[in-house]
Amino acid sequence: MDKQPVNIHESRILITGAAGFIGYYLTKRILTEFPDATVTGIDNMNDYYDPALKEWRLEDLCRIAGQPAPAGAVSDRAADAAVEEGLSRSSRFTFVRGSIADKEIVNDIFTDLKPQIVVNLAAQAGVRYSIENPDAYVESNLIGFYNILEACRHDEALEHLVYASSSSVYGGNKKVPFSTDDNVDHPVSLYAATKKSNELLAHCYSKLYNIPSTGLRFFTVYGPAGRPDMAYFSFTKKLVAGQNIDIFNFGNCKRDFTYVDDIVEGVLRVMGKAPAKACGEDGLPVPPYAVYNIGGGRPENLMDFVHILGKELIRAGVLPQDFDIDEHLNLVPMQPGDVPVTYADSEGLARDYGFTPGIDLRTGLSRFAEWYAEYYSIV
Numbered sequence: 001m002d003k004q005p006v007n008i009h010e011s012r013i014l015i016t017g018a019a020g021f022i023g024y025y026l027t028k029r030i031l032t033e034f035p036d037a038t039v040t041g042i043d044n045m046n047d048y049y050d051p052a053l054k055e056w057r058l059e060d061l062c063r064i065a066g067q068p069a070p071a072g073a074v075s076d077r078a079a080d081a082a083v084e085e086g087l088s089r090s091s092r093f094t095f096v097r098g099s100i101a102d103k104e105i106v107n108d109i110f111t112d113l114k115p116q117i118v119v120n121l122a123a124q125a126g127v128r129y130s131i132e133n134p135d136a137y138v139e140s141n142l143i144g145f146y147n148i149l150e151a152c153r154h155d156e157a158l159e160h161l162v163y164a165s166s167s168s169v170y171g172g173n174k175k176v177p178f179s180t181d182d183n184v185d186h187p188v189s190l191y192a193a194t195k196k197s198n199e200l201l202a203h204c205y206s207k208l209y210n211i212p213s214t215g216l217r218f219f220t221v222y223g224p225a226g227r228p229d230m231a232y233f234s235f236t237k238k239l240v241a242g243q244n245i246d247i248f249n250f251g252n253c254k255r256d257f258t259y260v261d262d263i264v265e266g267v268l269r270v271m272g273k274a275p276a277k278a279c280g281e282d283g284l285p286v287p288p289y290a291v292y293n294i295g296g297g298r299p300e301n302l303m304d305f306v307h308i309l310g311k312e313l314i315r316a317g318v319l320p321q322d323f324d325i326d327e328h329l330n331l332v333p334m335q336p337g338d339v340p341v342t343y344a345d346s347e348g349l350a351r352d353y354g355f356t357p358g359i360d361l362r363t364g365l366s367r368f369a370e371w372y373a374e375y376y377s378i379v
């Protein structure tokens with residue numbers, strides 16, 4: 001599909017989930033490299049994992065934007081009340097503490113901002129949590145995403161909606177690498193089902209309302225200040241506490257890890273080129289819609305990953321020099337909702353955006369280990 005350039009410079013950009021792991025890095029990069037762009041971030045700062053880490057990210061964003069740290073007030077329903085104290089609307093970074101599941105807040109932001117680019121990263125993430133807590137997924141990933149789509153529909157300034165999907169849509173796909181041409185009708189978790197639903201809803205809105213949208217299937221994103229629920233982070237916490245870690249499927253798992261800087265580079269490139277609007281033979285819009293994988297393309301065996309992590313944690317001083325990681329591994333069966341392998345075919349991204357993730361696991365984990373040591377004041 002042809003692409004239409006979108007100028008990120010001087011754009012009004014809305015990033016949902018801005019205090020989340022990927023949202024933080026994306027916002028940071030835009031504030032640093034696109035001085036004429038304005039960013040509005042929204043995040044409900046929920047406690048799925050330690051909200052202190054989200055506050056830390058938010059403070060860092062305010063520091064980069066040269067603005068006072070947020071006051072931390074919980075928002076009222078209307079966006080006016082939700083704009084953090086101390087941040088003016090004319091500033092380069094405005095933060096709204098609220099939920100995308102609240103239609104009034106979303107509509108107020110769109111009315112006020114008239115965003116040209118929307119990047120939807122807010123979601124209830126995590127595969128295992130979705131087995132016990134389905135409501136959170138329906139609220140943020142379905143109702144929240146629907147509110148974003150509806151607001152985009154009425155936003156005449158909108159040039160591109162970019163949204164996070166996930167490698168989990170591939171379910172138990174046996175054919176590797178996973179291609180966006182593969183059938184993804186068999187999700188094995190509610191999380192995956194909501195992400196696939198996002199793609200379906202986006203397709204429908206692209207077709208009906210001619211909204212240029214691009215879905216990005218991220219593959220196991222990791223890095224400093226990442227998500228504490230993800231294996232590399234939770235393993236580290238347990239090992240530091242002297243506990244053992246569970247290695248699922250007896251270690252017979254492969255994950256296509258993608259360093260967060262590679263994800264952000266991919267998102268930025270995609271933001272800058274939207275699927276072009278065109279009419280079909282019937283005179284109706286051909287949906288300006290696309291989906292891409294963003295993954296490292298080098299799936300790593302879980303046991304190898306654990307050993308690299310262990311070495312990097314020792315090197316950064318997070319674990320003692322004589323630490324023997326093999327003494328801390330519990331080999332356990334597969335968990336419900338898990339898949340044995342993820343492996344991205346990122347050819348589409350390379351073809352249309354000239355980018356392939358390139359940061360290797362050792363480099364990425366070493367950066368994570370150094371950040372961990374500093375954040376938790378270990379060395």
Ligand SMILES: NC(=O)c1ccc[n+]([C@@H]2O[C@H](COP(=O)([O-])OP(=O)(O)OC[C@H]3O[C@@H](n4cnc5c(N)ncnc54)[C@H](O)[C@@H]3O)[C@@H](O)[C@H]2O)c1
Nearest residue numbers: 017020021022043044046099100122123140164218220221
């Ligand atoms: N990290 C990964 O490996 C990975 C892989 C595939 C897809 N994704 C997707 O990428 C996106 C970002 O993931 P992440 O790793 O940064 O996760 P994250 O949990 O760190 O970030 C999501 C942010 O959204 C916020 N949020 C959740 N529900 C909200 C709501 N209703 N309204 C406003 N804010 C809300 C959370 O507070 C959080 O800060 C998500 O959509 C996730 O599903 C992530």
